[in-house]
Amino acid sequence: MDAAKSTSKSESFVVALGNGHGSDDCQALIEEVSRKYNVPLDISLVDEAGASVWSVSKGAAQEFPNEAPSSIGAVSIGRRIQDPMNELVKIPPRSLGVGMYQHDLSEKVLEEKLQDAVIDAVAFVGVDVNTASLEILRNVPGLKGKLPDAIIASRPFYSRECLKKVKGLGPKTFENCAGFIHIGNKPDEELDSTRVHPESYILARWLLGELKCNSICTLTQAMIPEKTSEKRIALVDKAARLHNVSRERIENTIDLMMEYRSGKDPRLVLSESKVGVIKRDGSFECNAFPRNLVSDLRAFEKACPLRNIKGTIRNVTDFGIFIDFGGGR
Structure with a gap:
């Protein structure tokens, strides 16, 4: 070895x-x-x-x-x-496996729905425009046709504004895609490293000022009032009044700035939870199937019932659902 x-x-x-x-x-x-x-x-x-x-x-x-x-x-x-x-x-989305009956659906409808799911995933996570592969860029909302190839040919970018110089990428396309891409390595505009949309930059800078923070790089969780606190409510109300935007947009801008400062992948934020805990009734509640129970049937029986285990739906049938929870077969 x-x-x-x-x-x-x-x-x-x-x-x-x-x-x-x-x-x-x-x-x-x-x-x-x-x-x-x-x-x-x-x-x-x-x-x-x-x-x-x-x-x-x-x-x-x-x-x-x-x-x-x-x-x-x-x-x-x-x-x-x-x-x-x-x-x-x-x-190809259909090759990722969505159940034995996927072929009973219209091929066109299935392909469209699966592709939409891929685009939604890319949009949720966001991409670094300077390092993203061609396949990733092709799934960024708003980037169609030859634009992904043109973007790769125009690298590197030092700001989101530089994207407007790419041939064929007009103001409307920029508006549609700017929130899903970012500049990963010390951009000219610090907010270009975040998932905050450029149209919210003025709002973001105002929020930083109200929080007594000179730069997003020095923003900390301690500076931001709790969501249910009077200070937070007053801050959001003031921002909504001055900038004529919705409370949802203000809260989203705050969340995206803190997401950037935390350095956490947005996918991990959704999946974070306790790994496992023994309940008072003796059952085991966990996020993932315990490895030690995979090959030990007696230990598995003793731990039952197992609750709240995260798994992946592998197949949907008329008589039930097959779920892969990571255990033995």
Whole structure:
């Protein structure tokens, strides 16, 4: 094992393991090798849906012209740990698996709905216009036709305003896409690093002033009044009156500025919760299926009932729903 020769006691490795057939046996084998060679390993089970489809695609052949499809598929699985969205947008939505009855739907309607879901995901997370792949840019709302290619050819950008110089990107397109893209590396305008839309910059600067903050880079949670406090209500009311905008827009602007300062990925904010807790009735309430229960049936029975485990719906049938909760099969 090469890793065993090169690693030190302070080093560890992450192994991306596809969640397909035989993944439990593979995980057991990797753990055995890890113990044998005393190599710390963090095994991450990754949804491998669509990896084999992309491995034989034109895009994959262009990126890895000298690699076998099996090796390309392994790269795709590994990349899903680093940046899942950037990798998954390359996969045709129907190949991600949405149930055995997906083919009973109109192909056109299914494709449209699935593509809309991909665009919504990209819009929610946002993208760095200087580093985003072509596949990501093609799914940014407002960027159609040859605009993604033109943007890549015009890099680097030092502000959102520079996007207006891209051929074919007019004022309306800029208005539609500006809130979903940002400038990641020290832009000329600090708010360009956030998900705050340019049309809310005046509001954002006013809010920073009211909070006695000279820069968004020095904004802290302690500076912002609690949402239900009188100070917060007075601040939002004053902003709505002076700037003639809705309370929702003001609250959203505050949230986006704090999101930037926290450095948290917006996807993680949605998923944060307690990992597990023993309830008074003896049941186990958790966010993820406990690994120690996967291979120990007696421990699994003792822990039941398990509640509030997050899973992924794999199939919808007339008689029920199949949910993958990360446990054994």
